[in-house]
Amino acid sequence: MxxxxxxxxxxxxxxxxxxxxxxxxxxxxxxxxxxxxxxxxxxxxxxxxxxxxxxxxxxxxxxxxxxxxxxxxxxxxxxxxxxxxxxxxxxxxxxxxxxxxxxxxxxxxxxxxxxxxxxxxxxxxxxxxxxxDPNRRSFQLEDLGFEPDTLDSFQRLLTRPSGMILLTGPTGCGKTTAIYAAMTYLGNLYGSKYSISAVEDPVEYKLPMVSQAQINSAKEFTYPIALRSLMRQDPQVIMVGEIRDPETASIAVQAGLTGHLVISTIHSGSTAGVFARMINMNIEPFLLASSVIGIMGLRLIRKNCVYCAQPYQADSSLLSLTTESFQEEASFRAGDGCEHCAMTGFEGQISVTELLETSEPMREAIVKKMPSRKLQEIAVQNGMRTLWESGLQRVKNGDTPFEEMIRSVPYDPL
Ligand SMILES: [Zn+2]
CATH class of the missing domain: 3.30.450.90 (Beta-Lactamase)
Known part of the structure; x- marks a missing residue:
């Protein structure tokens, strides 16, 4: 009790x-x-x-x-x-x-x-x-639950000398934790050899080896003003808490094109939809195509409690969204709730991701302002594992029940 x-x-x-x-x-x-x-x-x-x-x-x-x-x-x-x-x-x-x-x-x-x-x-x-709770939060990329190949690709993107990496997803999808983990990764990788600056609203945690500034709109210390000033501070990596207005978007894109690695978050309905969102913020498609090197779409799902998770039969309407071979191979598991998980059946959360890397065909499609759906198709042809596939993999492994996965992950059979 x-x-x-x-x-x-x-x-x-x-x-x-x-x-x-x-x-x-x-x-x-x-x-x-x-x-x-x-x-x-x-x-x-x-x-x-x-x-x-x-x-x-x-x-x-x-x-x-x-x-x-x-x-x-x-x-x-x-x-x-x-x-x-x-x-x-x-x-x-x-x-x-x-x-x-x-x-x-x-x-x-x-x-x-x-x-x-x-x-x-x-x-x-x-x-x-x-x-x-600073003691309980982990900002290690390895702890976020990315699949091994996604982790590799994301780390590879982070070591690029310039360009823009965007994280996207609804509120509570783990964007902030992921961006902090990315900064921590860079801090550990380069130590004092790199100059890393961040502008945030609000600063949620103070990170070692990163100069973090807190936006203060009341004093007209806005994202655009902070970023313009920051450009004169000789940074190599710039973290922008969130891109939510055309001016911030424009400066961030420019920074990515002029020898800085820019990492930021942006709100968008889908991962490929980020390009359309940026174009709506008056960013020229050709600038966008050269600046953005990757976009990660994120969702968080609850993980089964290890103490009470049991094999179970997933709902047949959900199963109909999958293939027969998936159903045969999957080990569906769900928890009934126990004292270890406050009777919820869940303990902790795990990321479901899709990582869109900007390939040459993608750049051409962005310049032609192709619809988001088409960009998504190109990304998949280029080897992107979608949120849906990544979510199904979690269900298949018995990490989470199907019902929990589909609550957060959009159904997207491409
Ligand atoms: Zn339990």
């Missing part, structure tokens, strides 16, 4: 709660279960606390709405925020003690209405706490 539930059960009545105690127990539960976030949210008649475990939210405990004010006040004091202000968003951070390995908490408070009745205007806050 969770520490928080145990504490709540031990109270003679709900009014006897000591909020400081409850907060400690919630944090401890989250830490022990390896949660990435805690969501505290007023629902109809109670406050619901959920933990994000391996990417999905799971209910932890709920308690009376009356705790709202004290709970929010307590957390705001921890984060040095104005505790009595509940009607505007606030953000802050706090460090917690030895018991939790000194992790950092990033808290966000957002005013919402609560109370069950329609038209009610009882005020509450949705509170989300992100847990950053």
């Amino acid at each position: 969770s520490e928080a539930q145990h504490y709540l059960d031990s109270l003679p009545n709900p009014e006897a709660v000591e909020i400081g105690h409850l907060v400690d127990k919630l944090l401890l539960d989250a830490y022990r279960m390896n949660a990435s976030d805690i969501h505290i949210e007023p629902w109809n008649s109670s406050i619901l606390v959920r933990l994000r475990l391996n990417g999905l939210l799971q209910e932890l405990v709920s308690f009376p709405l009356d705790y709202m004010e004290k709970l929010s006040g307590r957390l705001k004091v921890m984060a040095n925020l104005v505790s009595y202000e509940t009607d505007r968003p606030q953000e802050g951070h706090a460090q917690v003690g030895q018991e939790m390995g000194g992790v950092e908490l990033r808290m966000s408070f957002f005013p919402v209405l609560c109370g069950g009745e329609f038209g009610s205007d009882v005020k509450g806050e949705k509170i989300v706490i992100r847990i950053f």
Whole structure:
């Protein structure tokens, strides 16, 4: 049972709660279960606390709405925020003690209405706490779960002297971890011989051997301004947290063409769709074709718990998406849930990737502004293993259930 539930059960009545105690127990539960976030949210008649475990939210405990004010006040004091202000968003951070390995908490408070009745205007806050644990995060490329040939190709791309490497995928697909791992790889490879600079919003972790700058739009320290200035800092590798506007895109493409290795992330529906996205940001196709050397599409899927995973029969509608030989060779496995995995059946996450390397036929197709679908076909002809194939391989190996894979990986039988 969770520490928080145990504490709540031990109270003679709900009014006897000591909020400081409850907060400690919630944090401890989250830490022990390896949660990435805690969501505290007023629902109809109670406050619901959920933990994000391996990417999905799971209910932890709920308690009376009356705790709202004290709970929010307590957390705001921890984060040095104005505790009595509940009607505007606030953000802050706090460090917690030895018991939790000194992790950092990033808290966000957002005013919402609560109370069950329609038209009610009882005020509450949705509170989300992100847990950053530098000891648990690994920024080693080898630990991300890339398939061996993808890892080789990605490392080879990273050692190119110039050009642009882009990572793409939806929020929570592991782009940030992968880009940090790429910087760590380069730092270890070149040590003090290389000048590596990063511009980020926000800087999530401080990396050794990398100069990291934090964007601050309020002070007009934007991506374009930071990048222009950075070009005069004699960098060899430039990491741009995210390309999201035409100006940043243009400077990053230029940097890749003028003897720098640029690594960045970009939001796009598909890996090959990144080219169209960049062209929509007014980048000339011929510049794009010469600058971009590779794009990695990423998804994260949850890994079966090793303690409770058992052979199982995947749904027949899913099987119909695969070949007979796949079904014969696959060892389908899924977990029922046990004490090791907080009853979820999953433990940890693993990457599913596709790595598009810019070949000569690809460059020609980009210059001709061919549709994304066509670019994808060329990439496959060029040997790219698609997200779908990579995901199927995970299912086949029994690393994850089919149902979990298809939740994150687009069906794409080319
Ligand atoms: Zn288990």
